[in-house]
Structures are given as C-alpha cells and as structure tokens.
Amino acid sequence: MSQCTAKKAWLAKALTIINADFNxxxxxxxxxxxxxxxxxxxxxxxxxxxxxTGSLKHRLARSLFLYGLCNGLINQDTAIIESSSGSTAISEAYFARLLGLRFIAVVPLSTAAEKIKQIEFYGGECHRVEPKDIYAKALLLADDLNGHYMDQFTYAERATDxxxxxxxxxxxxxxxxxxxxxxxxxxxxxxxxxxxxxxxxxxxxxxxxxxxxxxxxxxxxxxxxxxxxxxxxxxxxxxxxxxxxxxxxxxxxxxxxxxxxxxxxxxxxxxxxxxxxxxxxxxxxxxxxxxxxxxxxxxxxxxxxxxxxxxxxxxxxxxxxxxxxxxxxxxxxxxxxxxxxxxxxxxxxxxxxxxxxxxxx
Structure with a gap:
C-alpha cells in the first residue's frame, strides 16, 4: 500500500469513528x-x-476535528494542540483518544483543577501558562512537534455548518x-x-x-x-x-x-x-x-x-x-x-x- 493510499485509508477510518460516535x-x-x-x-x-464530555464544547470539538481531517491538516501522526480554558480541551482530548492521536492543551494557570483532571483522564497533556501566553505557547508547540494547532478562536465560526x-x-x-x-x-x-x-x-x-x-x-x-x-x-x-x-x-x-x-x-x-x-x-x-x-x-x-x-x-x-x-x-x-x-x-x-x-x- 502506497503512503498516499495509507493516508486515505486512515482518514476514512477516522471519519467513520467520529461519525459513529455522533450516531x-x-x-x-x-x-x-x-x-x-x-x-x-x-x-x-x-x-x-x-x-x-459534559459541555457545549463537545459540538465544537467534533466540528474542529472534522474540519482538520477533511482539510488535510490532521493525519495518523499529527499531534493536536489547543489553547483553551478547559472545556474545549476536554472535548478535544476525547476525540483525539478516539483517533489514537497525541493531544496537548495549553491552559491558563487559573483553570479549574477538575478540568485538568478530565483532560488527563482522556489521555491529554496540560501545559499551564499565564493567560497572555496561551496563544504563543500553543503555536510554539505545534511548530516544535510538527503538529496541528486547532485554534478554536479562529476556526469555530467556519467549522460548523x-x-x-x-x-x-x-x-x-x-x-x-x-x-x-x-x-x-x-x-x-x-x-x-x-x-x-x-x-x-x-x-x-x-x-x-x-x-x-x-x-x-x-x-x-x-x-x-x-x-x-x-x-x-x-x-x-x-x-x-x-x-x-x-x-x-x-x-x-x-x-x-x-x-x-x-x-x-x-x-x-x-x-x-x-x-x-x-x-x-x-x-x-x-x-x-x-x-x-x-x-x-x-x-x-x-x-x-x-x-x-x-x-x-x-x-x-x-x-x-x-x-x-x-x-x-x-x-x-x-x-x-x-x-x-x-x-x-x-x-x-x-x-x-x-x-x-x-x-x-
């Protein structure tokens, strides 16, 4: 199987997993x-x-993953990075685990401990930083890991139909x-x-x-x-x-x-x-x-x-x-x-x- 065919097969499987979860x-x-x-x-x-995953952000996380997958931004080796106050990160960690992908959340220092535990429960990693630094840290991590920065604050309005x-x-x-x-x-x-x-x-x-x-x-x-x-x-x-x-x-x-x-x-x-x-x-x-x-x-x-x-x-x-x-x-x-x-x-x-x-x- 060629590398291109393998990527397409993984994408088809990933979409099936997310749509089955929705169903x-x-x-x-x-x-x-x-x-x-x-x-x-x-x-x-x-x-x-x-x-x-316990919040409104479950809808957004699903949409952001589908957006990333269908735009060729996420593949089977992509680390997923997000800047979040907690709830979006919890939901994205859930979907990342479904797909077997590494997930890293950059969250403000003040994020509730209960939310940190939920992110980690779904296999996510947390980087706690000053609120002013969450965007820069997320971008830096995505660049260092050759990952995908989900960037909910930019893509939320376009990821949902x-x-x-x-x-x-x-x-x-x-x-x-x-x-x-x-x-x-x-x-x-x-x-x-x-x-x-x-x-x-x-x-x-x-x-x-x-x-x-x-x-x-x-x-x-x-x-x-x-x-x-x-x-x-x-x-x-x-x-x-x-x-x-x-x-x-x-x-x-x-x-x-x-x-x-x-x-x-x-x-x-x-x-x-x-x-x-x-x-x-x-x-x-x-x-x-x-x-x-x-x-x-x-x-x-x-x-x-x-x-x-x-x-x-x-x-x-x-x-x-x-x-x-x-x-x-x-x-x-x-x-x-x-x-x-x-x-x-x-x-x-x-x-x-x-x-x-x-x-x-």
Missing part, C-alpha cells in the same frame, strides 16, 4: 424553567452538559415546535470563541421567517472585550485581565466572533453570573457552571422587559456545562471572597424576581 449520541434535552412570575412568557434551557446538519440552532427550533410560543422571541448565548453565536445568527438569517421573529442576544462577563467591540467595532481592543467565568469572555477580539449577526449584547457582572448559577441550583435541583449563570441572568433581564411590556413569547438559552467542575471555585465561598465578589445583592434581586417578575437592583 451513538442523542440530542440534548430542552428544559422548560417554571417560575411563579412567568405569565405569558417561558424560559427554556438547552442542556449541553449531557454531551459525552450554520445552514443546518443538526447544528445547535436547527436542534433548538425542532425541539420548540410543539411549545406555546415555538418561535423564540430571544435566543441568549455567551461567547468564548464566538462560534455558537455565529452559527445561530447565520442560521436565523438563512431562514428569513425565523430572522424576522427571533433576535439573538450575546451576554459577556467582566474582563472581556466582546461587549465593547460590539459597540465600537475596535478590533484592537484588549483587556489586561482574563475572564473569571471560564469558557466565555476573551481579553482580545477573536476572529470567530461575528458582531454583525448579533442583535443585542448585555454585559453581566461576574457576581451576577455566580449568584445566578447558585440560585439556579434551587430551581433545577442541580449544579451548573458559571457561563450558564451568565446566560440565565441575561435571559432574565430580557424576560423582565417582556413582562414589563406585557409581551408574550419564549426565550431560549443554554446550560453550557456542569457545576461539578467548579466546586473549588464558584461554589466555594472562600474563593468568592478572595475574588472580592458580593453575591448577596444579586441573590436578593433574583429571589424578588421569582415573585414579581421585576429584575431591579
């Missing part, structure tokens, strides 16, 4: 959140934590078909790479009847530049601090974040994200991660406006990952105190919202 996976559940104040409105959370093919947007609308308000008034997501907002925003535009009736809102945490970039379009904007809400928010404008497909952006303080995440545990009976808190706080802000204006409709957001990954940070009172975050005002605000439908400070 074994069911769609993620869409949870309806019930609150006393919801009159004429409904909140739904798409539970992405139920993917095999935004026209359909069971992407997250198509799945949401299919699951909403039998609900009282099947076409959401808002879809609310957070941005790490920007890939999810790009996929949903493009899908809405590709289906004009949806685009006319559904708006896309992106929520952004502290120490992230996406919100300012959306307002001012300054692509050189940077932040000297990394995001405390792992998986979302970036200190620089990433190529995969497409502001022109976003209708509205909301800045959510980190204290609000963490308070909402903890508050949500009492509603759902389970722990969710910090980015879920960011999503839900933004969704509740929009619902409060809908209730104020006596507007009926539905709002869809998502559970990005499980809170079990953050027991030593977001669910740890000592960690919260060290971060000088005061959750009490937001907890009071959320409890009042349950009764009144008003989200006031």
């Amino acid at each position: 074994r996976s069911s769609d993620t559940h869409l949870i309806k959140v019930e609150l006393p104040c919801f009159v004429g409105v409904a909140l739904y959370l798409k539970d992405e934590s139920t993917h095999p 935004w026209r359909g093919n069971n992407n997250i947007a198509e799945s949401i609308f299919a699951q909403m078909e039998r609900e009282p308000h099947p076409i959401p008034t808002w879809i609310v997501v957070s941005a790490g790479t920007g890939g999810t907002s790009a996929t949903i925003g493009r899908y809405l535009r590709y289906n004009p009847e949806l685009h006319l009736n559904t708006q896309l809102a992106v929520v952004d945490p502290d120490n992230s530049v996406f919100f300012d970039y959306f307002k001012h379009r300054d692509a050189t904007a940077t932040s000297t601090k990394g995001s405390r809400i792992e998986g979302i928010g970036r200190p620089r404008v990433e190529p995969s974040f497409l502001p022109d497909v976003v209708d509205h952006m909301i800045h959510v303080p980190d204290a609000a994200s963490i308070a909402t995440m903890r508050w949500l545990e009492g509603i759902l009976g389970r722990k969710c991660g910090g980015s879920t808190g960011t999503n839900v706080y933004g969704a509740l802000m929009l619902i409060a406006d809908m209730l104020k204006n006596k507007q009926q409709g539905s709002v869809v957001s998502m559970i990005c990952d499980s809170g079990e990954r953050y027991l030593n940070s977001y669910y740890n009172d000592e960690w919260v105190a060290q971060q000088q975050l005061d959750l009490a005002p937001y907890t009071t605000q959320l409890n009042n919202f349950m009764r009144t439908g008003k989200l006031q400070n």
Whole structure:
C-alpha cells in the first residue's frame, strides 16, 4: 500500500469513528424553567452538559476535528494542540483518544483543577501558562512537534455548518415546535470563541421567517472585550485581565466572533453570573457552571422587559456545562471572597424576581 493510499485509508477510518460516535449520541434535552412570575412568557434551557464530555464544547470539538481531517491538516501522526480554558480541551482530548492521536492543551494557570483532571483522564497533556501566553505557547508547540494547532478562536465560526446538519440552532427550533410560543422571541448565548453565536445568527438569517421573529442576544462577563467591540467595532481592543467565568469572555477580539449577526449584547457582572448559577441550583435541583449563570441572568433581564411590556413569547438559552467542575471555585465561598465578589445583592434581586417578575437592583 502506497503512503498516499495509507493516508486515505486512515482518514476514512477516522471519519467513520467520529461519525459513529455522533450516531451513538442523542440530542440534548430542552428544559422548560417554571417560575411563579412567568405569565405569558417561558424560559427554556438547552442542556449541553449531557454531551459525552459534559459541555457545549463537545459540538465544537467534533466540528474542529472534522474540519482538520477533511482539510488535510490532521493525519495518523499529527499531534493536536489547543489553547483553551478547559472545556474545549476536554472535548478535544476525547476525540483525539478516539483517533489514537497525541493531544496537548495549553491552559491558563487559573483553570479549574477538575478540568485538568478530565483532560488527563482522556489521555491529554496540560501545559499551564499565564493567560497572555496561551496563544504563543500553543503555536510554539505545534511548530516544535510538527503538529496541528486547532485554534478554536479562529476556526469555530467556519467549522460548523450554520445552514443546518443538526447544528445547535436547527436542534433548538425542532425541539420548540410543539411549545406555546415555538418561535423564540430571544435566543441568549455567551461567547468564548464566538462560534455558537455565529452559527445561530447565520442560521436565523438563512431562514428569513425565523430572522424576522427571533433576535439573538450575546451576554459577556467582566474582563472581556466582546461587549465593547460590539459597540465600537475596535478590533484592537484588549483587556489586561482574563475572564473569571471560564469558557466565555476573551481579553482580545477573536476572529470567530461575528458582531454583525448579533442583535443585542448585555454585559453581566461576574457576581451576577455566580449568584445566578447558585440560585439556579434551587430551581433545577442541580449544579451548573458559571457561563450558564451568565446566560440565565441575561435571559432574565430580557424576560423582565417582556413582562414589563406585557409581551408574550419564549426565550431560549443554554446550560453550557456542569457545576461539578467548579466546586473549588464558584461554589466555594472562600474563593468568592478572595475574588472580592458580593453575591448577596444579586441573590436578593433574583429571589424578588421569582415573585414579581421585576429584575431591579
């Protein structure tokens, strides 16, 4: 067998393995959140934590591997390198193990220990560096090992088929078909790479009847530049601090974040994200991660406006990952105190919202 034929045979096998894994996976559940104040409105959370690797990033990792394989960037000897705050690296380590490939994650020093353990569980290696160094270190490793830098922050928006093919947007609308308000008034997501907002925003535009009736809102945490970039379009904007809400928010404008497909952006303080995440545990009976808190706080802000204006409709957001990954940070009172975050005002605000439908400070 020639070298060329062997490479093609390996590629065919690799694609079969990934597609078989996809075929074994069911769609993620869409949870309806019930609150006393919801009159004429409904909140739904798409539970992405139920993917095999426990987060929304499972979709992205699969797409990035397929993109790399079909573009000839990954073969049977390729070391895979990624810069990640954890969840994408966990999912990519899973797929790398399926294909028998070496995987190295370059992660910030602050990455939750639970995430490091998961990356290593799937056979991945971790290089912990200062947040400002993750891109340069990943590129250096890829060059030294003659490997492939997955670069989720560049390729997320192009690796996913935004026209359909069971992407997250198509799945949401299919699951909403039998609900009282099947076409959401808002879809609310957070941005790490920007890939999810790009996929949903493009899908809405590709289906004009949806685009006319559904708006896309992106929520952004502290120490992230996406919100300012959306307002001012300054692509050189940077932040000297990394995001405390792992998986979302970036200190620089990433190529995969497409502001022109976003209708509205909301800045959510980190204290609000963490308070909402903890508050949500009492509603759902389970722990969710910090980015879920960011999503839900933004969704509740929009619902409060809908209730104020006596507007009926539905709002869809998502559970990005499980809170079990953050027991030593977001669910740890000592960690919260060290971060000088005061959750009490937001907890009071959320409890009042349950009764009144008003989200006031």
